[in-house]
Amino acid sequence: MNRIDKLFQSKKQNILSIYFTAGFPAFNDTLTTIQELDKAGVDMIEIGMPFSDPVADGPVIQRSNEKALSNGMTIKLLFKQLAWVRETTDLPLILMGYINPVFRFGVEKFLHKCQKTGIDGIIIPDLPVEEYRLSYELFFEKYNIYNIFLISPQTPDDRITYLDSISKGFLYMVSTAATTGAINNFNESQITYFEKVNDLSLKTPRLIGFGISNNETFVQACNFANGAIIGSSFIRALDGNGTLTENVHEFIRKIRG
Amino acid sequence: MNETFTADKNGYYGEFGGAFVPEMLRLNVESLRAVYHQIIESDEFQKEYSGLLKNYAGRPSPLFLANRLSDKYGTKIYLKREDLNHTGSHKINNTIGQILLARNMGKTRIIAETGAGQHGVATATVCALMGLDCVVYMGEIDMVRQEPNVKKMEMLGAKVVPVRSGNKTLKDAANEALRDWICNPVNTFYIIGSVVGPHPYPDLVARFQSVISEELLTQLREAEGTEDPGYILACVGGGSNAAGIFYHYINRKNVRLIGVEAAGEGINTGFTAATIAMGEIGIIHGSKTLVMQNEDGQITEPYSISAGLDYPGVGPIHAWLARTGRADYLNVTDEEALSAAYEITRLEGIIPALESAHALAAIGKLNLKKNDIVVVNISGRGDKDMQAYHEANT
Numbered sequence: 001m002n003r004i005d006k007l008f009q010s011k012k013q014n015i016l017s018i019y020f021t022a023g024f025p026a027f028n029d030t031l032t033t034i035q036e037l038d039k040a041g042v043d044m045i046e047i048g049m050p051f052s053d054p055v056a057d058g059p060v061i062q063r064s065n066e067k068a069l070s071n072g073m074t075i076k077l078l079f080k081q082l083a084w085v086r087e088t089t090d091l092p093l094i095l096m097g098y099i100n101p102v103f104r105f106g107v108e109k110f111l112h113k114c115q116k117t118g119i120d121g122i123i124i125p126d127l128p129v130e131e132y133r134l135s136y137e138l139f140f141e142k143y144n145i146y147n148i149f150l151i152s153p154q155t156p157d158d159r160i161t162y163l164d165s166i167s168k169g170f171l172y173m174v175s176t177a178a179t180t181g182a183i184n185n186f187n188e189s190q191i192t193y194f195e196k197v198n199d200l201s202l203k204t205p206r207l208i209g210f211g212i213s214n215n216e217t218f219v220q221a222c223n224f225a226n227g228a229i230i231g232s233s234f235i236r237a238l239d240g241n242g243t244l245t246e247n248v249h250e251f252i253r254k255i256r257g
Numbered sequence: 258m259n260e261t262f263t264a265d266k267n268g269y270y271g272e273f274g275g276a277f278v279p280e281m282l283r284l285n286v287e288s289l290r291a292v293y294h295q296i297i298e299s300d301e302f303q304k305e306y307s308g309l310l311k312n313y314a315g316r317p318s319p320l321f322l323a324n325r326l327s328d329k330y331g332t333k334i335y336l337k338r339e340d341l342n343h344t345g346s347h348k349i350n351n352t353i354g355q356i357l358l359a360r361n362m363g364k365t366r367i368i369a370e371t372g373a374g375q376h377g378v379a380t381a382t383v384c385a386l387m388g389l390d391c392v393v394y395m396g397e398i399d400m401v402r403q404e405p406n407v408k409k410m411e412m413l414g415a416k417v418v419p420v421r422s423g424n425k426t427l428k429d430a431a432n433e434a435l436r437d438w439i440c441n442p443v444n445t446f447y448i449i450g451s452v453v454g455p456h457p458y459p460d461l462v463a464r465f466q467s468v469i470s471e472e473l474l475t476q477l478r479e480a481e482g483t484e485d486p487g488y489i490l491a492c493v494g495g496g497s498n499a500a501g502i503f504y505h506y507i508n509r510k511n512v513r514l515i516g517v518e519a520a521g522e523g524i525n526t527g528f529t530a531a532t533i534a535m536g537e538i539g540i541i542h543g544s545k546t547l548v549m550q551n552e553d554g555q556i557t558e559p560y561s562i563s564a565g566l567d568y569p570g571v572g573p574i575h576a577w578l579a580r581t582g583r584a585d586y587l588n589v590t591d592e593e594a595l596s597a598a599y600e601i602t603r604l605e606g607i608i609p610a611l612e613s614a615h616a617l618a619a620i621g622k623l624n625l626k627k628n629d630i631v632v633v634n635i636s637g638r639g640d641k642d643m644q645a646y647h648e649a650n651t
C-alpha cells in the first residue's frame with residue numbers, strides 16, 4: 001500500500017507535513033534533514049527539487065532554491081542522495097518541484113526512479129490536472145506514484161468536487177491567494193473558505209498549506225483539515241543558529257506546542 | 258506534419274503552447290480563455306479598438322521605401338514603421354487591445370512585465386488613458402539600461418517595481434508579475450507583452466499585433482501591385498512584432514518569413530539570447546516551447562545588449578514555425594546590431610530601437626537579388642537606446 005494512504009488511514013488529525021529544499025542549507029544536508037524530521041515526529045516529508053524560476057514561491061523558498069542550486073543540487077544527484085533513504089525512514093515521502101526539470105529528466109524515467117527510491121507522491125504546481133490526465137496519468141499509475149492536486153480559494157466548488165473525485169493520497173489546500181510564505185494568523189475570508197471546503201464532504205483527506213508558521217496557525221489549520229504543511233517557516237528555521245539537528249527539533253517542538 | 262499555424266482550442270501550435278499554470282491562476286487564465294474570442298470579435302470591441310489604433314496610436318504605420326539602404330544591398334527594401342506609433346513601438350497595438358479586454362472583464366488593476374520598457378510604457382499609457390491602476394515589473398539591470406522608459410512610466414502614473422531575482426532582466430520580471438497575479442487574482446488583469454505565457458496569451462497578442470500585416474497587404478499592393486514581398490524580416494524576443502507582421506502571410510508560402518534572434522556575444526559563447534538556435538523543448542512562464550536550459554532543466558540566464566530580446570524562451574508560435582520550417586530564424590550579435598543601427602541612421606535618418614536593429618542586421622545575411630522585395634519591421638525607435646549607441650561609438 002502507498003505510504004500516504006497508510007498514514008491517512010491510521011491518523012486523521014494533526015498531521016504535520018514538512019517541506020524543505022533538497023541540498024539546503026548545505027548540499028549534503030538532505031538525508032540528515034529527513035532523518036531528523038522523522039525522529040522529531042513529523043508525519044510526512046516533502047522534498048523540494050530546486051528550480052531556477054519558482055513562480056509559485058515567495059522570497060524564502062526562492063532563496064532556498066537559489067542556494068541549493070548554487071550548492072550544485074540536481075534531480076540526478078538528489079536521486080543519488082536518496083538511494084538508501086528507505087533504510088532510515090518509513091514516512092511517506094513526496095517530491096515537490098516544477099515541471100520543467102522533471103520534463104527535461106523525462107517524466108516516465110523520473111517516476112520509475114521515484115518508485116525505485118521509495119517515493120510515494122509528487123507535487124508539481126505548474127503541471128495542470130488536464131495535462132496530467134492527457135499525457136502522464138498512465139505513468140503515475142504504472143509506478144504507483146500519487147500526483148497530489150492543489151485547490152485554492154480560486155478553485156470553483158464544482159472543480160473541487162471533480163479534483164476530489166480523481167484524487168489519490170490527499171488534497172493540498174492552498175490557504176490563500178498568495179505565493180508560499182509565512183503569516184501569523186488566518187483572516188476571516190480564509191476561515192470562510194476552510195469552512196466551505198469542509199462542508200463539501202470530500203472523500204479525500206486534506207492538508208492545508210501556505211502561510212502556516214507557528215503552533216497557532218498549525219492548530220487552526222488542523223481544525224479545518226486533517227493537518228497542515230509547513231515550508232517557508234521551516235526553511236527559515238534551518239538557517240537558525242544551532243546545528244541542523246538542533247534547528248529541526250526545536251522547530252518541530254514549537255509547532256507541535 | 259500538421260501545418261496549421263493558429264492555436265488549437267487548448268492553445269497548442271503543434272506540440273508547443275498550452276497553459277502550464279498553477280491551480281491558483283487557473284481561474285484567471287480560464288476565464289480569459291472563455292471570453293476572449295467573443296469579446297474581441299464583437300462589433301463594439303472592434304469599433305473601439307480600431308478607433309483607438311487610428312486616432313490614439315496613429316495607425317496605419319507608414320510603409321517606407323528605403324532607397325539608400327536598398328542601393329547599398331542591391332535590392333528593394335521597405336520599412337514598416339512601427340517606430341512611429343504612439344509610445345514608440347509596436348507594443349501599443351497589444352496594450353490597447355488588452356486594456357479593452359480588461360475593462361470589459363471588470364478588472365481594475367493592471368500588471369505587466371517589461372524588458373526594454375516599451376511594453377511597460379505602452380501599458381502605463383493605456384492605464385492612464387483608462388484611469389486604471391498600473392504596476393510594472395522590471396529587472397533592475399533593465400531599469401538602468403533603459404532608464405528613459407522608467408521615467409516615462411513613472412510620469413504616466415505607473416508604479417515601477419525593481420526585480421532583483423535571477424539575472425534581474427525580462428524573465429525575472431515576468432516571474433514577479435506572475436507572483437503578483439497569484440496574490441491578486443480577483444481585481445487584477447495581467448497584460449503580457451509578447452506572444453508568450455499561458456494560452457490564451459500567445460494567440461491573443463498575435464491577433465492584436467496582426468494589424469501590422471493586415472496593413473502591409475494593402476500598402477504593398479498600392480506601392481508594388483502585389484501583396485506579397487519576397488522576404489519579411491522581424492526581430493524576435495518573445496516574438497510579438499514578428500508574429501504580427503507574419504500573421505496574414507503565414508499561409509502564403511511564397512513569402513519567406515525570417516525571424517531574427519539576439520546572438521548576444523555569439524551563440525556559442527554562453528552569452529546569448531538566441532533561443533531557437535540554442536534552446537530545447539521545455540516549459541517557461543506557462544508555455545511549452547523552446548527554452549534555453551541546462552541538462553538539469555534549470556533555465557539559463559540569457560544575454561543580449563538589447564533588453565527586449567534578452568529572454569530565454571520564445572513564443573510557441575515561433576517554436577512551431579521553426580519546427581515546421583515555415584519560417585527561418587537567424588541571429589545577429591550585439592556588434593552586428595549596433596553597426597546596423599548606425600548604418601540605417603546615416604542612410605535613412607531613422608534611429609531604430611536596438612531590438613529592431615537586429616532585424617536590419619540580418620539583411621546582409623540573405624542572398625538577395627535586385628528584384629526582390631524585402632520588408633523589415635522597424636518595431637521601435639531608438640530614443641531609449643541612446644546611451645548604448647553613444648557608448649558604442651566612443
Ligand SMILES: Cc1ncc(COP(=O)(O)O)c(C=O)c1O
Nearest residue numbers: 375494495496497498565636637
Ligand atoms: C522595439 C522592440 N522591438 C521588439 C521587442 C521584442 O519583443 P517581441 O519579440 O515580442 O516583438 C521589444 C521588446 O521590448 C521592443 O521594445
